[in-house]
Amino acid sequence: MKRGMMFVLGAVLLAGLALLFGRPFIAEQAFRRALDTNVGVDQSAAFADGLHLYVCGSGSPMPDADRAGPCLAVLAGNQAFIFDSGSGSIRKLGRMGFPMGKLRGEFLTHLHSDHIDGLGESLLQAWIAGGRSSPLPVYGPEGTDKVVAAFNAAYQIDSTYRVAHHGPKVANPTGFGGAAQIIALPDGADSQVVYDQEGVKITAIRVIHDPVKPAFGYRIDYKGRSIAISGDTVYAPAFVAASKGVDLMLHDALNKDMVAALGAKLAERGQPRTAQIMHDIQGYHASPEDAARAGKDAGAGTLVLYHLVPPVPARLIEPLFLGQAPKVFPGTLKLAQDGMIVHLPAGSKAVEFASGL
């Protein structure tokens, strides 16, 4: 039977049931179904061994109804990692069935507020949902120790309530908060392996986001598959060099013409400070064309643009945002959407896109 016909019959049946039993019956059925399919289910258990990328935040500091602040997460075999925690992103991870119990660490690309403003929620979920008995390692540039200590202090009172309410078997006091791990690249070095355990290798790469220094991108390697994450940067030769041959590159992207138009409108409406910000931010992010060039020069198989500035609220606007980028990058090029999961199964060249929301 055709899907359309099935849908119509299903709708008629539901309407009939609603007439017979009223709305509470339908609501009860829908609720029971959601319980069965979602609650407590580790969606990742069905994934093949390999690398899996979760887009938990494809947005930027700008208000965006559909996109959380910058956040990417990676599942590599049995180990999980989060790269930046923009606001709202941890809730997306929860909806995507991210295996918080497998979380081994969080990696910060830099300390701009939009990349850390969800870190408190992230640490809380790692502790409670992840059942941790030791603080979560948080890797990042110099200053990460201050940021982590401040989040620990901000959540300390809340932690005592949770221990008192649920008991130490649920909220083990020794697992609360984060433990900073400072990444300091040696002078003259542009990259360094900062995590190497059970077949998962993570390399920190110096990128260009002045005046934010240092700022890092990361490369993740596992069983012959690889992902590179740019963080915030302009076209950075060191990032391109360290990303050679990756299967999947995530790169930030800012459309300068669109941001300039936003700035002009803000100035026209008497908002000179925000207009100035629209001018300043154009100098430290990659344009979609720059990102496409980075992906092409690195020989990346697939390129996904994230940290989208300005917001791209509808598919209709995507071609305007992308500009010439599709002509520059020869492989598959997509804009990131919150909820997107990209599977890179071990022992294959496949790059499979799925939706986790």
Ligand SMILES: [Zn+2]
């Ligand atoms: Zn930044």
Ligand SMILES: [Zn+2]
């Ligand atoms: Zn940013």
